[in-house]
Amino acid sequence: MFAYILALASVFSVGLAVQDQTCRPLFQLGVVETEGGSVQGTNVRLGLRRSMDVFKGIPFAAKPGTFEKPKPHPGWTNTLKATKFAKRCLQKSMLQTSSFGVEDCLHLNIWVPHGLYVSSNLPVMVWFYGGGFLAGGSMGPNFFDNYLYGGQEIADRGDVIVVSVGYRVGTLGFLSSGDSQLPGNYGLWDQHAAIAWVHRNIRSFGGDPDNVTLFGESAGGSSVSYQTLSPYNKGLFKRAISQSGVAMCPWAISRNPRNVAEEVAVKVGCPTDDKMVACLKSVNAKKLVMAAPLFVSGSPDKPALNAMVLSPVVDGDFLPEDPVRLFHNAADIDYLAGVNSMDGHLFTSQDIPAIADKGNITVDDVTALLRFYTKDKGQAGLEAALAEYTAHWGPSPSQDQVKITAVEVGTDHYFLAPVQTAIYLHAAAAKSGHTYSYLLSEPSLLIGPGRPYHTWVGADHADDLQYVFGKPFTTPKAYGDAQRDLSGYFISFWTNFAWTGDPNVGKSKVPLTWPKFTCSEQKYLEINSKMDRTSVGQKMRSRFVHFWTNTLPNLPSVKY
Known part of the structure; x- marks a missing residue:
């Protein structure tokens, strides 16, 4: 013990010597030089042998013009004190009655972990937030004083650099006329600009520009998917993680953007x-934001998620073709993607409120939901869907059976089948890139006595976020040991993947081996707090995936 203390004292004496020579402690970056100018963040002590540099609000592009691609930032003269979050990109409030945020919003935040020495050559993980391409932000608290997307736990536990990015949403980010006059995808271009900035500048922060991983959830997961498919990102990142969202999700792509632009x-x-676009560009930005179509409560015959109409488009530029034909661009990218077991619960509960308030629903509610999802195929589509989803009901299905089926319909249609499609297409096109698939099945924390959810509710949409970002560690009183275990598993798998392209291999121990996904075996890992050797599955909900990707599309379409 005495020898250890002497050794530690020796290390600190060396640190003090370096501090005298360079005017900074051994375990912090101090002032960092970027292409725009000098930046200085805040150093946070995490313990005797660990610290972290946090940089907030670094601009990666200039204030964007309305419906224009991002441009390089002109830079600054004095050292930028990167100690406060920038403001979110301009967007509608949750109640949709006002707007908040700013146009000058293309900023990013960086978390850099250190041990006894300043870090160098670390893997980099770049985060894109969700919000349906309509809202969201990674700048400061997401609700009340809770900052969900803080990168400290991931960075510290996985020994990686974490970067979170701002990008335009809603009208300013994704309005499109469907042609070259107003091509859209401005939010995707913002993301690309941030990725390119990280590639050019992250070495100054101790990161490896040749080992960058993108990750995101929901619309952020779809954004990651789009970035892997665009030809503009070749060589800028090496790996990608899509959580509950890919380019194939029906809500993640707009097929008729002109209608929304005219509205x-x-x-x-x-x-x-032909004067529409010129006029739109002259309109006040806040007025444009408030003119976005309302996101309204749904019904079985008109689901709420279908109202998300401001999404990426095939513009012939960032996305030269339909996403299903662009997977050759991701052939050398390691890809990890998956869904939550009841991703559809949040949205189906809006369409059928009795699911949320524990009232009774009818078979007609499920039928109406399926009729909408299969409307292009008419009666034949509806009958095929009913045959698949009610086969296990029997003559008198229970309320729980009917409700679970409704949630499964939403989960499969909006999330699970599209994500499995993307995983399969990636594996089929892969050259050096590896593919991994997962299903989060941890029961929702909102079930139990006095809580709002039914006891059968699994992992709802966005339930994964708290575990990925280590909330059970930062707010321990709100969670139990099982949730801390699960959070540790997520961070270990995610950061190992960032280190090596293999979630099993890296700096962190994992509870079991996660097999690669191949087109022949289609293996996946079921992630929860009680994982064991039975957690490896095969061909996730293959019967229903086959229905949405093969049976239904091959039925003749109906003309209206």
Whole structure:
């Protein structure tokens, strides 16, 4: 013990000597030089032998023009004190009655962990937030004083650099006229600009520009998917993680953007002819934001998630073709993707409120939901869907059976089948890239006596976020040991993947081996707090995936 103390004292004496020579402690970066100028963050002590540099609000591009691609930032003269979060990108409030945020929002945040020496050549993980391409942000608290996307736990436990990024959403990020006049995808271009900035500058922060991993959830997961498919990102990152969202999700791509553009034009007093785009560009940004179509509560015959119409488009540029034909661009990217077991619960509960308030629902509610999802195939589509989803009901299905089926329909249609499609296409096109698939099945924390959810509710949409970002460690009183275990598993798998492209191999121990996904075996890992050797599955919900990806599309379409 005495020898250890002497050795530690020796290390600190060396640290003091370095501090005298360089005016900074041994375990912090101090002032960092970037292409825009000098930046200085905040150093946080995590313990005797660990610390972290946190940089907030570094601009990676200039204030964007309305419906323009991002441009390089002009830079700054004095050292930028990167100690406060920037403001979110301009967007509608949750109640959709006002707006908040700013146009000058293309900033990023960086967490850099250190041991006894300043870190160098660390893997980098770049985070894209969700919010349906309509809202969201990684700048400061997400609700009340709770900052969900803090990178400290991931960075510290996995020994990686974490970067979170701001990008335009809603009208300013994704409005498109469907042609070259207003091509859209401005939010995706913002993300690309941030990725390119990280590639050019992260070495100054101790990161390895040749080992960058993108990760994101929901619309952020779909954004990650789009970034892997675009030809503009070649060589800028090495790995990618999509949580509950890919480019194939029906809500993640707009097939008829012109209709939405004309609706916005009418609301702001612009014509819908060849003068529409010029007029839209002259309109006040806040007015444009408020003109976005309302996201309304749904019903079985008109689901709420279908109202998310401001999404990426096939623009012939960032996305040269339909996403299903662009997987050759991801052939050398390691890809990890998956869903939550009841991703559809949050949304189906809006369409059928009795699911949320524990009232009774009818078979007709499920039928109406399936009729909407299969409407392009008419009666034949509906009958095929009913045959698949009610086969296990028997003559008198229970309320729980009917409700679970409704949630499964939403989960499969909006999330699970599209994500499995993307995973399969990636594996089929892969050259050096590896593919991994997962299903989070941890029961929701909102079930139990006095809590709002039914006891059968599994992992709802966004339930994964708290575990990925280590909330059970930062707010321990709100969680138990099982949730801390699960959070540790997530961080270990995710950061190992960032280190090596293999979630099993890296700096962190994992509870079991996660097999690769191949087109022949289609293995996946079921993630929860009680994982064991039975947690490896095969061909996730293959019967229902086959229905949405093969049976239904091959039925003849109905003309209206």
